[in-house]
Amino acid sequence: MNMPHGRTAHLTFGIPPKLLQNSVSSISKNSHKADVLKKAKLIIWDEAPMTHRHALELVDRLLQDLMDSNLPFGGKVMVLGGDFRQVLPVVKKGSRPQIVNASIVNSHCWIHFQQNIIRLSANMRAAGDPQFQKFLLSIGNGQGLTQNSNQINLPHSMVVHGGSDDQNVDSLIDTIFPNIRTSFSHSNYFMDRAILCCKNKSVNQINSKILSYIPSELITYTSHDSVEDNPQGLYLPEYINSINISGFPPHLLQIKRGVPIIMLRNLDRSIGLCNGTRLIVENFSPSLIFAKVASGNRIGELVAIPRIPFISDPEETGLPFKLIRTQFPVNLAFCLTINKSQGQTIGNVGIVLHEPVFSHGQLYVALSRSKSSHTTKVVIPQPESGPPSYQTSNIVYKEVLSRVQ
Numbered sequence: 374m375n376m377p378h379g380r381t382a383h384l385t386f387g388i389p390p391k392l393l394q395n396s397v398s399s400i401s402k403n404s405h406k407a408d409v410l411k412k413a414k415l416i417i418w419d420e421a422p423m424t425h426r427h428a429l430e431l432v433d434r435l436l437q438d439l440m441d442s443n444l445p446f447g448g449k450v451m452v453l454g455g456d457f458r459q460v461l462p463v464v465k466k467g468s469r470p471q472i473v474n475a476s477i478v479n480s481h482c483w484i485h486f487q488q489n490i491i492r493l494s495a496n497m498r499a500a501g502d503p504q505f506q507k508f509l510l511s512i513g514n515g516q517g518l519t520q521n522s523n524q525i526n527l528p529h530s531m532v533v534h535g536g537s538d539d540q541n542v543d544s545l546i547d548t549i550f551p552n553i554r555t556s557f558s559h560s561n562y563f564m565d566r567a568i569l570c571c572k573n574k575s576v577n578q579i580n581s582k583i584l585s586y587i588p589s590e591l592i593t594y595t596s597h598d599s600v601e602d603n604p605q606g607l608y609l610p611e612y613i614n615s616i617n618i619s620g621f622p623p624h625l626l627q628i629k630r631g632v633p634i635i636m637l638r639n640l641d642r643s644i645g646l647c648n649g650t651r652l653i654v655e656n657f658s659p660s661l662i663f664a665k666v667a668s669g670n671r672i673g674e675l676v677a678i679p680r681i682p683f684i685s686d687p688e689e690t691g692l693p694f695k696l697i698r699t700q701f702p703v704n705l706a707f708c709l710t711i712n713k714s715q716g717q718t719i720g721n722v723g724i725v726l727h728e729p730v731f732s733h734g735q736l737y738v739a740l741s742r743s744k745s746s747h748t749t750k751v752v753i754p755q756p757e758s759g760p761p762s763y764q765t766s767n768i769v770y771k772e773v774l775s776r777v778q
Contacts, residue, residue: 381639381647382418385410386432391686394427398435407439413449420716421453425462426480433482445485453477453486456493457777458513460712460734461770465689469770472733478776490777498718502745513737515769525736525767531751534761541752542725546583548750549723550707553586563633563653564667565720568708569739571728573619579725580705587629592657594626596700603694618690621683622700628654634664635706635713638681645671646678649713651706662701668717678703711739719743724751729766736767 382388387399387406400406410416418424433446440447462475477483496513499506508528511517517525533541533548546553549566556562570576584591598613614624622637632654640646645666652664655675662678678701685696711730715738722743730736743749753765 379419380642382424382428382432384639384642386428386435388428388431392425392427392431394430396427396431398431400435400439402439410436410449411439415450415452416446417452417454419454421477422455422457423460423462423715424477425464425475426477426482427475429477429480429482445482451486456513457773458734458737458769460715460732460738461773463712473770473772476773478773483776487776492778496741498741499744502747505746505749508746509737509741512740512767513734513769514774515767515771518767519764523766523768524764527751527753527763527765528746529763531746531749532761532763533750533752534755538727538752538754541755542579545723545725545750545752546579549721550583550586553583554588557587557631560653563707564651564672567633567706567714567717567719567721567742568723568725569711569714569742570708570725571711571730571735573617573710575725575728576708576710577623579708581627583707584627584629584632584705587632589629589631592628594628594701596622596624596626596698598624598699599697601695601697608694613696616692616696618683618685618696621685621696621698622702622704624698624700626701626703628657628662628703628705630654630656633667633706634662634703635709636678636703638683638702640678640681640702644676645669645674646676649716651717652676652678652703662703711735714738714742717742721748722750724749726751726753726765730768733768733770733773736765737769 389396389399436447436449437443440449442448461472464472464475467475473479495506496509499509512525519525533545535541536544545568549568568579570579598610600608600613617623620637628634634652634654636646636648636650636652639648647669650666651668653667654662654664656663660679664676664678666672666674666676680699681702683698683700685692687693687695719742724739740749753762755762
């Protein structure tokens with residue numbers, strides 16, 4: 374679902390970044406945002422399966438308070454959209470029971486939705502490839518696993534093999550980004566191509582490799598990093614600069630004209646600068662990156678991206694301090710994490726699974742970004758000798774799916 378005038382749930386409902394069981398909304402009863410919610414006849418919440426149950430419960434309390442009503446959600450008509458076969462709420466270092474418990478199906482609010490579920494029986498993105506549609510559904514439902522394991526067999530035509538693991542990745546890059554050295558400057562070249570991985574380390578390695586293929590000037594932006602409460606200089610700059618945190622841009626951000634980048638924060642939704650938006654770099658200055666929007670409702674529009682501060686949470690990072698990094702809120706986007714790709718349609722998709730999927734829905738999300746099996750290629754670890762392998766892990770939390778089927 375792509376709503377041209379939509380808003381993020383966190384902004385619309387005043388959901389705090391650090392969400393707890395009894396968190397309260399930042400929206401005051403007499404504010405303009407409260408008036409908008411009071412007047413709303415219908416509230417549509419897309420990608421709801423990714424939402425933590427605590428967020429749904431906060432919204433229930435907020436709307437009851439705004440409407441002075443004890444009815445669920447203050448009597449508002451709520452429509453939740455999304456696919457529970459996809460990635461569930463992110464729980465930092467969470468176990469399977471913790472992730473399942475965080476799902477909205479385990480909220481006390483879910484009873485108000487479970488009797489009115491409308492189900493899609495097929496992936497509509499792949500409507501032009503019925504066999505692929507059927508395959509995706511089996512992946513999403515956790516069917517076809519090999520005996521006594523979570524392994525599934527991929528279609529042979531999808532799997533890239535014949536060389537070492539590194540050679541197979543190179544072949545994948547050539548397949549997804551053909552003639553990249555001469556074609557990268559074509560206006561739509563990167564808009565329909567991406568490689569997906571499970572973890573940031575692999576994403577960064579592939580992004581750096583592909584960036585080296587682009588024959589244009591390399592620009593390096595250095596972040597300004599500092600640490601709160603470091604009066605005696607206990608933490609050296611070299612150490613602070615070396616820290617990589619999920620969701621943060623790197624200390625050294627390297628880009629070139631014509632390359633794809635992705636937003637890491639919601640900056641200005643009115644001009645398309647939202648977390649997850651892909652863009653193509655057009656130009657740069659010391660204080661701004663100029664880029665064209667390549668996804669969403671504002672494709673082709675030129676925007677200017679400034680530097681902003683990122684502040685870490687010691688409870689999430691495990692570091693004994695808050696890192697403050699001022700940098701452009703973007704990263705390269707030749708390659709993305711699977712979680713970051715959710716919600717996007719990508720015409721030509723490569724998937725590198727040297728590290729197998731580790732949570733519910735990741736394989737389904739990765740494979741379902743494309744419209745056809747013919748435009749989806751996968752690299753998996755291969756044996757040193759003998760026939761090629763076509764097996765990879767698939768993780769599905771059926772205890773969640775059973776609540777919506």
